[in-house]
Amino acid sequence: MSSTYTAPRRPRDMILSLAVILVPIALILGGWRLLTSGTDVNAIDPAPTYQEAADAGLTVLRPQGLSEKWLATQAIVSRENGVTLRVAYQTPDGSGVQLVESSAESATLLAAELGEAPRLEGNIEASGAAWMSYLTRDGNVALVRLDDARTIIVIGDADQNELLELATALA
Known part of the structure; x- marks a missing residue:
């Protein structure tokens, strides 16, 4: 019977995993905000x-x-x-x-x-x-x-x- 040993996960591993997910999301949202200039209203000339x-x-x-x-x-x-x-x-x-x-x-x-x-x-x-x-x-x-x-x-x-x-x- 063979048993394999797995090293315990460290907090650093979890932080790195989250960074891989959150950094691209932050970049996409920041780029979207930059492209739309932060305005929610389309002003017109009446x-x-x-x-x-x-x-x-x-x-x-x-x-x-x-x-x-x-x-x-x-x-x-x-x-x-x-x-x-x-x-x-x-x-x-x-x-x-x-x-x-x-x-x-x-x-x-x-x-x-x-x-x-x-x-x-x-x-x-x-x-x-x-x-x-x-x-x-x-x-x-x-x-x-x-x-x-x-x-x-x-x-x-x-x-x-x-x-x-x-x-x-x-x-």
Whole structure:
């Protein structure tokens, strides 16, 4: 009967085995991060979409003076029940905000954008205009401005200060 002797494994052997696995994984992840420049958002220039909405007859307010940390991520114009401009932004804190400007009937637009039974929280003034602050069913804050020619909504999961910053920037 022959018996073979196996030397006991040392901690050094386990560390070397893990290094063989972990080093390539770290290199792949680091390379991926370098290639994607660490950004999670594809910023766009919303100017052509603002112009498209203006050309369609909507009196458009464009944000002025926002820091470069505000990133427009999506912009579309629809022509159902009037002209509606939607521009999505990522705020400096990384939250999402949507600016909606529309010539559609305000009651219909508010029901579609704010959901059922939004709760009026009060009135706010921004850039000399009166805005109504609503709390939606999903917990988002919405700032609403009603004009004769359009309805403007600033809504998102950002805090109210960032929503107010965007509302104030509309000129």
